[in-house]
Amino acid sequence: MIEPFIDEDKSLACVHCGLCLSACPTYLETGNENDSPRGRIYLMRALQSGRLPMEATTIGHIDRCLGCRACESACPSGVEYGHLLEHTRDHIEHHHRRGWFQTLLRRIAIEQVFPFPRRLKLALFFGRLMNRRPFIWFAPRMAREALELVPEHSPESRTPKQNPASAQPASGQVGFIEGCVMQVMFARTNEATVQLLNQDGWDVHCPEGQACCGALYAHSGQLAKARACARRNIAAFESQNLTAIIINAAGCGSTLKEYGQLLADDPEWAERATAFSAKVKDLTEWISEETGNGNQKLECKVTYHDACHLAHPQGITLEPRALVRAMAGEHFVELNEADVCCGSAGSYNLTEPEMAARLQQRKIKNILATGADIVVTTNPGCLLQIQAGLKKANPKIRVMHIADFLTTSHAE
Ligand code: SF4
Numbered sequence: 001m002i003e004p005f006i007d008e009d010k011s012l013a014c015v016h017c018g019l020c021l022s023a024c025p026t027y028l029e030t031g032n033e034n035d036s037p038r039g040r041i042y043l044m045r046a047l048q049s050g051r052l053p054m055e056a057t058t059i060g061h062i063d064r065c066l067g068c069r070a071c072e073s074a075c076p077s078g079v080e081y082g083h084l085l086e087h088t089r090d091h092i093e094h095h096h097r098r099g100w101f102q103t104l105l106r107r108i109a110i111e112q113v114f115p116f117p118r119r120l121k122l123a124l125f126f127g128r129l130m131n132r133r134p135f136i137w138f139a140p141r142m143a144r145e146a147l148e149l150v151p152e153h154s155p156e157s158r159t160p161k162q163n164p165a166s167a168q169p170a171s172g173q174v175g176f177i178e179g180c181v182m183q184v185m186f187a188r189t190n191e192a193t194v195q196l197l198n199q200d201g202w203d204v205h206c207p208e209g210q211a212c213c214g215a216l217y218a219h220s221g222q223l224a225k226a227r228a229c230a231r232r233n234i235a236a237f238e239s240q241n242l243t244a245i246i247i248n249a250a251g252c253g254s255t256l257k258e259y260g261q262l263l264a265d266d267p268e269w270a271e272r273a274t275a276f277s278a279k280v281k282d283l284t285e286w287i288s289e290e291t292g293n294g295n296q297k298l299e300c301k302v303t304y305h306d307a308c309h310l311a312h313p314q315g316i317t318l319e320p321r322a323l324v325r326a327m328a329g330e331h332f333v334e335l336n337e338a339d340v341c342c343g344s345a346g347s348y349n350l351t352e353p354e355m356a357a358r359l360q361q362r363k364i365k366n367i368l369a370t371g372a373d374i375v376v377t378t379n380p381g382c383l384l385q386i387q388a389g390l391k392k393a394n395p396k397i398r399v400m401h402i403a404d405f406l407t408t409s410h411a412e
């Protein structure tokens with residue numbers, strides 16, 4: 001008898017209507033029902049009931065899911081697909097033995113590196129070294145693809161603990177989550193984010209003791225580790241008197257907003273988690289359209305790529321567009337399939353490189369068709385994935401985080 005790992009009622013909410021199929025990037029690419037949301041829900045139920053054994057082909061279809069949650073936006077029955085997926089993956093990781101390569105990649109290279117800024121810095125150092133000749137000639141194909149994602153430079157600087165508003169008295173105090181990848185690879189973007197918040201009238205606190213948001217663990221079947229991250233962040237922020245807690249990475253934001261669900265069964269933390277999540281805001285839903293260099297004249301074409309975890313679980317699509325349009329005006333051009341995943345999906349481009357590359361190509365093709373000079377987005381994974389694709393297709397096109405776009409002078 002298999003111990004239930006998904007909520008039966010939540011899985012039965014799927015009425016197999018198929019309205020989510022055309023929103024699912026993996027189904028769009030393969031046309032295989034098992035790579036679709038309803039197909040995967042069927043597989044999850046079959047695994048739970050024991051009708052299907054825990055074997056590689058079935059697990060491959062679950063692994064191939066990006067966790068982008070585009071299916072949730074499309075679903076008229078309100079199926080909580082993300083919740084079903086996280087719990088299924090948690091069950092798989094604790095009851096299925098993967099091959100040595102995937103185990104090494106997931107347990108060591110990803111889980112023991114990305115959430116730890118010092119280790120990530122060290123990994124980037126070696127990554128840049130490997131990216132040089134002659135080392136790159138000897139790297140296996142898969143490693144070469146992963147190395148393409150390593151940015152050439154990532155200037156270092158930590159966000160100060162206290163950052164007063166540009167004009168005093170301030171409107172209030174907000175917290176800022178630095179993010180593991182953001183603070184190591186996109187420190188300038190974090191500076192720009194604080195600058196925007198200060199310009200908008202907010203004192204910004206970046207408290208000690210904050211940790212990885214836990215998204216990487218939640219998405220890869222390590223829910224206990226994700227919960228531990230959540231408890232650390234709640235403890236770090238709840239003692240401050242904050243109006244909001246701001247995040248500039250879409251993937252982290254959706255997990256932070258779901259701490260209430262993540263810790264729902266923990267009597268000591270459930271209420272505190274819900275209170276924490278209620279304060280979490282993405283940068284783009286918090287700052288006003290007048291913030292940034294909105295009065296400068298932009299002569300180049302700009303498009304916007306929706307990070308999945310901002311567009312789908314958080315439902316934020318209008319606010320970032322309004323901010324970009326405020327600067328780009330008539331030079332803004334809409335991107336076809338803007339909310340279809342670029343293939344980054346956290347560490348997906350490392351664990352599922354083939355599908356990630358297909359989706360990257362699809363995204364790049366759509367970007368090239370816009371004729372844009374700048375692509376704006378809101379998540380570090382998308383920035384790296386799109387940058388790597390454009391480096392080959394058209395290196396002149398710039399990919400920018402929205403905070404950088406709003407604070408950079410584009411007059412040159
Ligand atoms: S997940 Fe929702 S949209 Fe997709 S088949 Fe099920 S009920 Fe229909």
Ligand code: SF4
Binds near residue numbers: 025037065070081
């Ligand atoms: S999360 Fe994304 S990839 Fe996975 S089933 Fe839903 S739409 Fe498809």
